[in-house]
Amino acid sequence: MDSKRLMVGTIIGGIAYFAVGYLIFQLAAADFYAANRPSGFYREEPILWATVAGSLGIGLLLTLGIMSREGALTIAGGLVTGALYNFLVWFSVDFIHHGGQEAQNLTLAIVDPLLEVIRGGIVGVVIAAILARVPKSAGIQPAR
């Protein structure tokens, strides 16, 4: 696997994941989450480095998924792969939390993965568009 393309996809994907997440969850759907999330254990000031580090992890996962699928380096391919992977990740995470915590209600467990489809799709498109512009094996070509 091409490590340069993997790194570029991870960084761009991580930034896009963080930015799109801010738009969807902190702005567009903030009222919904405020109404369905309990109080008491959420930090008043989030730890930013941890959130950014996490976004890089999911950026790497989505990049691996897009690079592994033949034909995924198109807008449509990135959209489908990103949306599918992010939905499966968040359906799993949300239902684990719903099953294990009183705090996570069923409405949130159902709606959250659907919103994550949007985020995953957008980020998948961004990663596919960027990777399509990064030449394969560019990082290991011999010097002329």
Next chain:
Amino acid sequence: MDMKRIAIGTIVGAVVIQAAGLVLFDLIVSGFYAANTSDAGRAVFRMPPLRLAFALADLSMAALLTIGVALRNNATIGGGFATGAVIGLLIAVYVSAGFYGNTTIWALPAHVVHPLVVSLQAGIAGAVIAAVLARVPKGAAVRAAE
């Protein structure tokens, strides 16, 4: 992608994730998690948990692992373990880091150890999925009747 292989891998993988989760989280490391849970966290955990919700979550995770293993043509048991472990690690790093950044349910050591445990759980599931997929012929569902 062969839907029959995906369906078989998903169901088998979900059973393995559930079983491995019981052994790992409920037996081996349950004391560690309990010691690293805050009072606020203890107040929100269900006793007992909703096993049906866990089963749905495991199906979703197993589908992702099966897609990952199936994309590696002819994955061996070792290859399946590696694929599952990487997918599990990346998901758990993201979730643990995000929850550490936003909540006070667990102390930092739990958030550091959790991705490693999930990686082991997903690796075991990936190995079993690879072993099962190796025994399911490709394209079996779309062959014409003879």
